[in-house]
Amino acid sequence: xxxxxxxxxxxxxxxxxxxxxxxxxxxxxxxxxxxxxxxxxxxxxxxxxxxxxxxxxxxxxxxxxxxxxxxxxxxxxxxxxxxxxxxxxxxxxxxxxxxxxxxxxxxxxxxxxxxxxxxxxxxxxxxxxxxxxxxxxxxxxxxxxxxxxxxxxxxxxxxxxxxxxxxxxxxxxxxxxxxxxxxxxxxxxxxxxxxxxxxxxxxxxxxxxxxxxxxx
Numbered sequence: 001x002x003x004x005x006x007x008x009x010x011x012x013x014x015x016x017x018x019x020x021x022x023x024x025x026x027x028x029x030x031x032x033x034x035x036x037x038x039x040x041x042x043x044x045x046x047x048x049x050x051x052x053x054x055x056x057x058x059x060x061x062x063x064x065x066x067x068x069x070x071x072x073x074x075x076x077x078x079x080x081x082x083x084x085x086x087x088x089x090x091x092x093x094x095x096x097x098x099x100x101x102x103x104x105x106x107x108x109x110x111x112x113x114x115x116x117x118x119x120x121x122x123x124x125x126x127x128x129x130x131x132x133x134x135x136x137x138x139x140x141x142x143x144x145x146x147x148x149x150x151x152x153x154x155x156x157x158x159x160x161x162x163x164x165x166x167x168x169x170x171x172x173x174x175x176x177x178x179x180x181x182x183x184x185x186x187x188x189x190x191x192x193x194x195x196x197x198x199x200x201x202x203x204x205x206x207x208x209x210x211x212x213x214x215x216x
Contacts, residue, residue: 152199
């Protein structure tokens, strides 16, 4: 791995540390890497629980964590290797840099998500962007999403999902309403496919229709 990779909405790059070296704690709120560092994805903070060659350390970004673990591994004579891309004849272009994306396994992107072990993702590490594939295929579910878009989609889900979770509408009715409100075909109205500006429109539309009830 020539340089640390970054990420916020997911654990981009942690997969290179190998299965068994990323352990979920506190229901996934905290991750322990290499049995020596605790990482909190929600706040992007980390600190050592076992001192490395440089003594105790802490930081406030995934990039700094990966850089610390990379240096520690190298000092121990076991350098971190980059995740290996999978073979595919499909061509997927990164929407941010225009370069070819590469295909990776789910644990390369989300090593703490064992439920994604059988899923595949198209990734552009340099742009910190990826997209999941449809089940049992290498067909991408949409366009690659960078950190900002991933966070916007998470926020849109938090605003929209309580509509049907609290039974203000059925799930089908909620999506039909959202498609009409966003003026898009129903089959295209999935939050995982929305662009950045449309995610903001979701939040505004929910507030205007349902107020704080669905946003609590």
